[in-house]
Amino acid sequence: MTTETVVRPHVQNFIDWAADKPEVVVLSADLTNSAEVGNWRDTYPDRFFSAGMAEQNMLSFAGGLAREGYQPWVHTFAVFIYRRPYDQLAMSIAYPNLPVRLIGFLPGITTPGGVTHQAIEDVAILRATPNMTVLETADATEVESVLDVAHGVDGPVYVRMLRGVMPRLFPREEPMRLDRVRVLSEGGDVTLFSAGILTEDAMRAVAALRAHDIHIRHVHVSTHKPFEDPEIVRSMGSATAGVVSAENHVITGGLGSALAEKIADHGLGQRLIRIGLRDTYVHGASRAYLARKYELDAAAIVRAVEELTGTRTGIDTEELEHVPLQAQGEVERADSL
């Protein structure tokens, strides 16, 4: 059985979720349908506010609304939340620790909009921002359950949000939880961490490698900050050949860097290969093309594992594309025994 494909799960889910939460309001900067809140606006016109194409004002304005007891859910493209209005984000929202939810769509290479639309260093910047919680969604289950996670945080939250058609990689009954990784497979050779859209690629790579007798402990990350789940350090310590990270982001400051910090902090002495954008901007093209060109895909993960283990599996792109994917529940964690 392959994974279920879900079409625009956020649209109706966010409407249903907000029905009994009158403090939830939405701000949009001229990307209402693009950020999948057009129906939300039509359902709750009294709680929807068009801020115009003016993100600096929108973020400070959201801070003001939050001070009055409202919970503004800013919906726009990820890149327009942190790059143009960073000072407003930091001083009007993050410094006063206000419960503003920054829902950033089309992270990294998921947009065809080119360099101006590609949020590639957002996790790095927002991870470095005090008081900020940073979340990333990888599938329909996380797009649905990230709402409760963000809602439960006493302070600002940034979400790398998926839109449109997406797989359901995780069972509905296993929602996203704050600062808790998902251990998706066990294996002692290499520990692989993935986040966002790279998790689907990682699942393909792990399955293909297993057929070649290489066993991967695959850990999915949906909370970039805080990053304190003890399973992170535990999972890295057990790998015999090293650690691989895979992220839809530059390799500076994001998931790979966070793991490097853990390796150093805990003296784990592991090799780490970071898959992601290597100090480069990207350009406008399809996600599939960009993933291959910039080596953000299952093949890149296989090559990294081969390098760490000193093997040549011969796994090629075609083999990876034909790996059957199954919705992946969590394997048992050490602390759940």
Place this chain on the structure above:
Amino acid sequence: MTAPATDTAWVEGTEAVAAGIRRRVLKHVLDKGEGYMSQACSSAEWLAMLYTRVLRLAPVEAPLVAGEFPGVPGRDNPEYHTGAAVHGSPGPDYDRLIFSPAHYALSLYSVLIEVGRLDPAALDDYNRDGSTVEMIGAEHSPGFEVTSGSLAQALSQAAGIALGRKLKGERGKVWVVLSDGELEEGQTWEAVATASFLGLDNLRVVVDANGQQCDGLIDSVSSLEPMRERFISFGASCDEVDGHDLLALDEAMQRPSDRPHVVIARTDPVRGVPLLAERAPKIHTLRLGSDETERARYQAAYEAMLP
């Protein structure tokens, strides 16, 4: 609610508060050797108007004693509080004041002392390490409730507060103080356009148009005119008055409006301390150096201000 034209008994008291602002700030400059003097010169009358005539604020039991810095806001700091306590308990019918030009802090602290909302000892803590009475005030500083030192963010935050208050049916207004220099920031105009679009008639703004900014005269740095027409074209109503004329300020500040209302107070940055003009256009801060003759002249000016 415009007061009857004949009722001008309040003017004397407001004038006294304005004079007290200049006097306190000049005394501070003499004691500490430097301070934001020109801002007090330009702002004294409209600040006095706000606190004696315009703002509807809950009374305070006693002047607030400025505390130590409570730490930055965060999940681990439940004790954090803003500097709005000097404005009394908030309530649906009370006004709020969002103060943008944080480098006017010395003038703001001074008016709060003059009207009995802040303990005079606060100025002893001005710019002292560990104190909330910061030189560039932040939201923990007396009289502040947002962090506005990165200019032009306060108006947007105030607009968000104004929308929140409207949604809750509160009748109090949200007053915002802006300096003219920060009108150069594009965010100011985003905020005016949005406040107008959202019909925020509970948002009221005073602009201290003293023609000064850090580099010198505004006219030598950028272009802000015609200021009134700019506000009106962005959807606000706007009065432009002599910012030292209490009766003109009163009429403009109390004028009813069905949209965001802006009062441009055209002010003189050396009003009341004409000695400052000798340093023009570099009067953003007044630093008294080793020139004893100059210091003596400022000392004499201060003594002439004593009631």
